[in-house]
Amino acid sequence: xxxxxPAWVGAPRLDPVLLILLLLIAGFGLTALYSASGxxxxxxxxxxxxxxxxxxxxxxxxxxxxxxxxxxTPWLYGLGVAMLLATLVLGVGRSTQRWLDFGVLRxxxxxxxxxxVPMMVAWYLHSRVLPPSVKSTAVTFxxxxxxxxxxxxxxxxxxxxxxxxxxxxxxxxxxxxxRVLFGFAGLATAAAPVLWLVMxxxxxxxxxxxxxxxxxxxxxxxNIIQSKIAVGSGGVTGKGWMNGTQSNLEFxxxxxxxxxxxxxxxxxxLIGVSLxxxxxxxxxxxxxxxxSIARDTGSRLLAGALSLTLFVYVLVNGGMVSGVxxxxxxxxxxxxxxxxxxxxxxxxxxxxxxxxxxxxFLR
Amino acid sequence: xxxxxxxxxxxxxxxxxxxxxxxxxxxxxxIALCILALxxxxxxxxxxxxxxxxxxxxxxxxxxxxVVPNRGIIYDRRGRVxxxxxxxxxxEIVPEKVPGKQQGLEALxxxxxxxxxxxxxxxxxxxxxxxxxxxxxSVPLKFNLSEQEVARFxxxxxxxxxxxxxxxxxxxYPYGELxxxxxxxTGRLDADDIxxxxxxxxxxxxxxxxxxxxxFQEKELHGTSGYERVETNVRGRVLKVLERxxxxxxxxxxxxxxxxxxxxxxDALGDRPGSVVAIDPVDGSVxxxxxxxxxxxxxxxxxxxxxxxxxxxxxxxxxxxxxxLNGGYEPGSTLKPFVGLxxxxxxxxxxxxxxxxxxxxxxxxxxxxxxxxxxxxHGWVNIRSALEQSVNTYFYQLSMDLGIxxxxxxxxxxxxxxxxxIDVPGEGKGLLPSRxxxxxxxxxxxxxxxxxxxxxxxxxxxxxxxQLANAVAALVNGGNLFSPRLLYASKxxxxxxxxxxxxxxxxQIPIRDPQNWQTILDGMDLVVNGLRGTARKVAVDAHFxxxxxxxxxxxxxxxAGKKGxxxxxxxxxxxxxxxxxxxxxxxxxxxxxxxxxHGGGGSTAAAPVARATLxAWLDQELxxxxxx
Numbered sequence: 002x003x004x005x006x007p008a009w010v011g012a013p014r015l016d017p018v019l020l021i022l023l024l025l026i027a028g029f030g031l032t033a034l035y036s037a038s039g040x041x042x043x044x045x046x047x048x049x050x051x052x053x054x055x056x057x058x059x060x061x062x063x064x065x066x067x068x069x070x071x072x073x074t075p076w077l078y079g080l081g082v083a084m085l086l087a088t089l090v091l092g093v094g095r096s097t098q099r100w101l102d103f104g105v106l107r108x109x110x111x112x113x114x115x116x117x118v119p120m121m122v123a124w125y126l127h128s129r130v131l132p133p134s135v136k137s138t139a140v141t142f143x144x145x146x147x148x149x150x151x152x153x154x155x156x157x158x159x160x161x162x163x164x165x166x167x168x169x170x171x172x173x174x175x176x177x178x179x180r181v182l183f184g185f186a187g188l189a190t191a192a193a194p195v196l197w198l199v200m201x202x203x204x205x206x207x208x209x210x211x212x213x214x215x216x217x218x219x220x221x222x223x224n225i226i227q228s229k230i231a232v233g234s235g236g237v238t239g240k241g242w243m244n245g246t247q248s249n250l251e252f253x254x255x256x257x258x259x260x261x262x263x264x265x266x267x268x269x270x271l272i273g274v275s276l277x278x279x280x281x282x283x284x285x286x287x288x289x290x291x292x293s294i295a296r297d298t299g300s301r302l303l304a305g306a307l308s309l310t311l312f313v314y315v316l317v318n319g320g321m322v323s324g325v326x327x328x329x330x331x332x333x334x335x336x337x338x339x340x341x342x343x344x345x346x347x348x349x350x351x352x353x354x355x356x357x358x359x360x361x362f363l364r
Numbered sequence: 365x366x367x368x369x370x371x372x373x374x375x376x377x378x379x380x381x382x383x384x385x386x387x388x389x390x391x392x393x394x395i396a397l398c399i400l401a402l403x404x405x406x407x408x409x410x411x412x413x414x415x416x417x418x419x420x421x422x423x424x425x426x427x428x429x430x431v432v433p434n435r436g437i438i439y440d441r442r443g444r445v446x447x448x449x450x451x452x453x454x455x456e457i458v459p460e461k462v463p464g465k466q467q468g469l470e471a472l473x474x475x476x477x478x479x480x481x482x483x484x485x486x487x488x489x490x491x492x493x494x495x496x497x498x499x500x501x502s503v504p505l506k507f508n509l510s511e512q513e514v515a516r517f518x519x520x521x522x523x524x525x526x527x528x529x530x531x532x533x534x535x536x537y538p539y540g541e542l543x544x545x546x547x548x549x550t551g552r553l554d555a556d557d558i559x560x561x562x563x564x565x566x567x568x569x570x571x572x573x574x575x576x577x578x579x580f581q582e583k584e585l586h587g588t589s590g591y592e593r594v595e596t597n598v599r600g601r602v603l604k605v606l607e608r609x610x611x612x613x614x615x616x617x618x619x620x621x622x623x624x625x626x627x628x629x630x631d632a633l634g635d636r637p638g639s640v641v642a643i644d645p646v647d648g649s650v651x652x653x654x655x656x657x658x659x660x661x662x663x664x665x666x667x668x669x670x671x672x673x674x675x676x677x678x679x680x681x682x683x684x685x686x687x688x689l690n691g692g693y694e695p696g697s698t699l700k701p702f703v704g705l706x707x708x709x710x711x712x713x714x715x716x717x718x719x720x721x722x723x724x725x726x727x728x729x730x731x732x733x734x735x736x737x738x739x740x741x742h743g744w745v746n747i748r749s750a751l752e753q754s755v756n757t758y759f760y761q762l763s764m765d766l767g768i769x770x771x772x773x774x775x776x777x778x779x780x781x782x783x784x785x786i787d788v789p790g791e792g793k794g795l796l797p798s799r800x801x802x803x804x805x806x807x808x809x810x811x812x813x814x815x816x817x818x819x820x821x822x823x824x825x826x827x828x829x830x831q832l833a834n835a836v837a838a839l840v841n842g843g844n845l846f847s848p849r850l851l852y853a854s855k856x857x858x859x860x861x862x863x864x865x866x867x868x869x870x871x872q873i874p875i876r877d878p879q880n881w882q883t884i885l886d887g888m889d890l891v892v893n894g895l896r897g898t899a900r901k902v903a904v905d906a907h908f909x910x911x912x913x914x915x916x917x918x919x920x921x922x923x924a925g926k927k928g929x930x931x932x933x934x935x936x937x938x939x940x941x942x943x944x945x946x947x948x949x950x951x952x953x954x955x956x957x958x959x960x961x962h963g964g965g966g967s968t969a970a971a972p973v974a975r976a977t978l979x980a981w982l983d984q985e986l987x988x989x990x991x992x
Contacts, residue, residue, distance in 0.1 A: 315399065
């Protein structure tokens with residue numbers, strides 16, 4: 002029978018364990034969103050449709066063999082950088098230039114880079130000798146720094162951080178020497194004062210607020226204080242679904258987006274937060290397992306890097322909501338309301354499923 | 365090419381796999397530890413700090429708002445509403461919620477003034493009040509918004525953070541200026557007021573009685589504040605009432621004022637400044653208390669503008685001045701009945717004692733004449749005819765015989781020279797001169813000539829219309845000196861029937877011989893009903909018999925020896941006209957004092973006002989008595 006579809010399209014290659022975990026988290030997210038949005042069913046439906054779109058995208062990508070994905074990688078990366086440059090010139094958005102308006106579709110190119118950067122690094126290191134040489138390391142840094150700086154210029158500190166982290170994680174998994182890793186960590190620490198100088202005023206305010214939220218309880222400190230009150234007043238068992246007063250009475254800012262974890266903490270308590278963290282940890286563990294059984298170096302690095310990046314999301318968001326990290330715009334994966342982040346994440350999981358589906362069967 | 369330890373030249377798949385697994389394991393362990401540490405943070409917040417955050421969450425959620433009691437309604441003696449509460453809207457701002465500190469607030473006020481009428485005074489008053497309110501309290505900006513203003517603001521409400529329209533009950537005085545000097549008014553609560561009341565009970569109250577009955581009865585009228593524990597969202601909008609303690613409304617008050625009588629007295633005064641005070645001698649209740657001119661108290665309720673206030677201040681006749689309570693007038697001949705009673709009761713004269721009036725009276729050893737109002741004198745007179753014709757010479761002689769000390773002590777018993785103790789603030793004391801007073805106040809000895817003119821109510825004597833009316837009441841009711849009462853009855857919230865409030869009878873003036881008192885009343889009867897009475901016009905076509913006494917308070921001393929024609933003297937230099945009266949003579953039900961400033965003679969200017977007032981009261985009293 003003559004096939005009119007590419008040869009690699011066949012039976013769904015899905016990891017049932019990962020799929021179930023993702024569906025559990027997304028389902029829990031929709032439940033929490035119903036309460037956080039003030040029982041706004043339209044909002045929940047919209048988010049469910051986005052998740053559905055993401056899941057379909059995940060299924061499609063899972064069918065694409067890793068080598069095909071790898072073949073697309075340079076083009077994707079190049080397109081991403083080009084669009085970032087375009088955003089700088091003609092971006093739309095409130096005060097920051099993050100969006101490209103395609104008429105029908107508004108697109109955030111920086112989201113694409115969350116995938117394109119680890120893909121590109123993995124693509125580059127795929128054929129290199131590992132641990133990476135000094136030259137490979139330098140090229141890798143160039144690959145991840147260009148988009149990071151462009152995104153930082155937008156300015157979008159949270160996404161810049163995630164993009165940089167995904168690249169660094171790839172290098173780490175590729176076996177970059179500890180001395181080099183710690184050297185860069187030391188350099189980054191030393192560069193902190195320089196960073197302070199180049200920061201925008203609103204970013205500095207966020208750091209100031211983070212360091213002492215009670216100094217300005219009605220201004221910048223408000224978000225952190227109200228979020229902490231929400232978390233703390235949840236206690237061990239929580240106030241119950243849709244019973245969170247901090248949330249329903251709108252004391253929590255951005256309660257359905259970046260601060261949705263505060264709503265979850267308030268309504269489901271420590272038990273709810275722990276279970277959610279456990280689910281994320283299981284996703285990361287499953288991702289690393291998939292990476293370890295990947296067929297080739299590029300796939301291995303990509304799967305591993307995507308898994309570790311998920312951790313950054315969770316840690317930064319969880320830290321921000323509980324007041325141990327500054328407020329940077331990092332959503333809670335698959336739970337925070339918003340389309341692009343969920344779709345990007347699910348596309349990433351699609352690639353992991355593809356890697357799983359094309360794993361090596363012999364060790 | 366620089367190479368470092370562990371670097372290989374050739375790709376080794378197995379090595380790379382091992383390296384990856386190694387790194388993945390380390391990575392996972394670090395991640396697991398980080399997530400555990402993060403969970404540690406949540407444990408700290410949700411377990412160890414739970415109590416503190418739980419409390420803060422509860423405080424966020426629940427607000428306690430005061431429930432303002434409805435102010436008591438005030439009625440007149442016949443049940444007419446004279447002070448009521450009307451639904452109104454006021455604009456309030458929580459300054460701390462306005463973005464942009466002081467400049468932001470000013471900008472907001474500018475913006476608001478495009479929607480509502482907001483002048484400099486409103487702004488000044490707002491800034492003034494701000495200091496008296498707590499942080500995050502709602503501070504009133506403007507009272508009594510018009511319907512258009514409310515509508516315009518409602519449409520633009522989203523533009524103003526921290527600003528709200530609040531419905532409330534506004535005080536209203538349906539009779540306006542007629543009762544101002546009785547009721548007073550309520551006004552914006554300020555710092556001085558707060559220090560004088562229980563602050564907790566006034567948390568939601570924005571206005572307070574400033575003067576008059578509203579001030580004197582503030583405690584009764586205000587009631588007890590309730591509270592409401594409500595759940596509010598972050599913008600302070602009330603979502604749910606959790607608990608409610610209703611306010612206890614203020615006590616409704618009934619005043620002894622009869623608005624119909626008050627109105628008649630007001631109208632009878634015409635355009636001239638003056639005062640009418642009428643008291644029921646049976647129970648000391650005040651039937652009418654008029655001070656003219658007055659002003660509209662409703663202008664003060666929502667806070668008066670500086671311009672409107674200065675207009676009232678500079679208006680002719682000083683409308684802010686309460687003549688009935690605080691106007692000091694020379695009593696003139698209206699004091700004669702009391703001086704006469706002193707002479708009779710102290711045994712200085714008898715009803716039959718006669719004095720010859722030839723028009724001039726001399727003190728032995730002095731050559732200054734003290735005149736009668738009739739150049740040729742009145743001939744032989746006794747106490748009755750002396751009162752009837754207002755014969756000065758009789759009282760010159762009597763006061764010389766009494767002496768200033770005995771005269772002072774006896775007249776003091778009628779309340780002259782001291783406050784009557786009426787239940788409204790701002791009463792004047794008048795002045796009843798004595799040797800001690802003159803020594804203390806002027807550091808001068810008492811001269812005999814001063815005794816002579818004191819006997820006809822001149823010289824240092826000063827009385828208020830209220831004092832005069834109250835003294836008349838005591839004179840005609842058998843010496844019972846009341847503290848006059850405006851409060852007639854009160855009805856507490858939830859109580860079916862109003863409770864009658866009675867004036868405390870403070871003093872029974874000692875009576876040596878009731879016949880002496882009757883003699884004085886007979887003399888006053890002759891003033892109106894005698895052939896030579898000075899106020900015979902009062903008796904014309906009356907349904908009842910009246911006793912009275914005219915008086916003239918000198919404003920400008922005419923040159924000695926010249927008899928002034930009051931018509932020829934400039935208005936503001938004309939004498940004040942006084943008249944005191946009681947009726948019916950057989951069983952007095954009303955005692956009255958009338959002062960008409962610059963009215964000239966008591967009989968022409970003041971007596972008709974008294975007659976009109978007596979008619980208004982007694983005709984309806986007689987009618988009531990005829991009804992079953």
